[in-house]
Amino acid sequence: MTTPRPSQMKLLDNDTAAAWIFLTPALILLGLFIIWPIIYLFYLSFTAGSFTSSGTYWVGIKNYKRLLFNADFWQVIFNTVYFTIATLIPSLVIPLGLSVLLNRAIPMRGILRSAYFLPSIISLVAAGLGFRWLFQDTGPINGLLSMYGIGTISWLSNTFWAMPVIILFSIWKQIGFNMVVFLAGLQAIPLSRYEAAELDGANDWQQFWHITLPGLRPTVIFATITTAIFTLRSFEPVYVMTGGGPLNSTNLLVYYTYQEAFGQFDFGYAAAVATVLLGVTLLLVYWQLRTWGND
Structure with a gap:
């Protein structure tokens, strides 16, 4: 296997850094508006209560059991x-x-x-x-x-x-x-x-x-x-x-x-x-x- 020369490795590192610079804004938006809401939705499905009263509390799979018999x-x-x-x-x-x-x-x-x-x-x-x-x-x-x-x-x-x-x-x-x-x-x-x-x-x-x-x-x-x-x-x-x-x-x-x-x-x-x-x-x-x- 041919070992990359230092100049080639430096070029690859520069390309990788440039790619991350251009991708970072899109990844941040993806995380804020898609990934995080999905994670929070999944967490919220294991809670009960209301944001307008005393808040939510953990109930485990109770909501999913309720679905099965509703x-x-x-x-x-x-x-x-x-x-x-x-x-x-x-x-x-x-x-x-x-x-x-x-x-x-x-x-x-x-x-x-x-x-x-x-x-x-x-x-x-x-x-x-x-x-x-x-x-x-x-x-x-x-x-x-x-x-x-x-x-x-x-x-x-x-x-x-x-x-x-x-x-x-x-x-x-x-x-x-x-x-x-x-x-x-x-x-x-x-x-x-x-x-x-x-x-x-x-x-x-x-x-x-x-x-x-x-x-x-x-x-x-x-x-x-x-x-x-x-x-x-x-x-x-x-x-x-x-x-x-x-x-x-x-x-x-x-x-x-x-x-x-x-x-x-x-x-x-x-x-x-x-x-x-x-x-x-x-x-x-x-x-x-x-x-x-x-x-």
């Missing part, structure tokens, strides 16, 4: 899983189809791209208020249904229909972002592959299945992870449209954490719920990377 928590878990799966699949399939269509030379392609992307930049609160107006008892949706002889449906106060409305809202918000992501992925696939497939007699479906989907593999992974995280952290639509009701049927983990922390001022229990959410998110990301990230 029917409301398990209903929220079911709601969150149902909401995530029902939102995730259409939020990937629909934008993928739109991106393939809008990647072609069709009339008004630029306008259509902008129109589909527009919902993703609208404020969640403003969009949620708009959906609440659309689906209220005297809103336009019921007005349209009445023209066809269908009676009034209490969309947001019905345990069956409230969650589908929240899911529809989330899909509508996510379609534009994922469409742009897929469009970017399509631009990275060489046109020569499609030209060669056409010469071999491959039809559109065969080209999509054997060229487009494999070429979009990293993009699909990214879109799946970001969409799953978007759905798991959903708060605004529940807060604006249903408040977790009716009968807890639209309550999701983030909103449930908010209720326990700032409604009941039970920060230890709320921290335990948030820790479960963090664990679920990390496991989901790990599973997706293990499943689809190994080429």
Whole structure:
């Protein structure tokens, strides 16, 4: 093995020092705003009490035991899983189809791209208020249904229909972002592959299945992870449209954490719920990377 000369070692030391100088501000921000809050959240989940009274005190795993035997928590878990799966699949399939269509030379392609992307930049609160107006008892949706002889449906106060409305809202918000992501992925696939497939007699479906989907593999992974995280952290639509009701049927983990922390001022229990959410998110990301990230 060749021993580095003193001049090379000095150069390496200078490069290392320069790297740490440039990385230090980012590492400090990372520690202050991500790592430390996670550590404190985990600590807080083993405490009870309130910051507004006599303070918190150590209770061990009591909050986690309470989770296991809390029917409301398990209903929220079911709601969150149902909401995530029902939102995730259409939020990937629909934008993928739109991106393939809008990647072609069709009339008004630029306008259509902008129109589909527009919902993703609208404020969640403003969009949620708009959906609440659309689906209220005297809103336009019921007005349209009445023209066809269908009676009034209490969309947001019905345990069956409230969650589908929240899911529809989330899909509508996510379609534009994922469409742009897929469009970017399509631009990275060489046109020569499609030209060669056409010469071999491959039809559109065969080209999509054997060229487009494999070429979009990293993009699909990214879109799946970001969409799953978007759905798991959903708060605004529940807060604006249903408040977790009716009968807890639209309550999701983030909103449930908010209720326990700032409604009941039970920060230890709320921290335990948030820790479960963090664990679920990390496991989901790990599973997706293990499943689809190994080429």
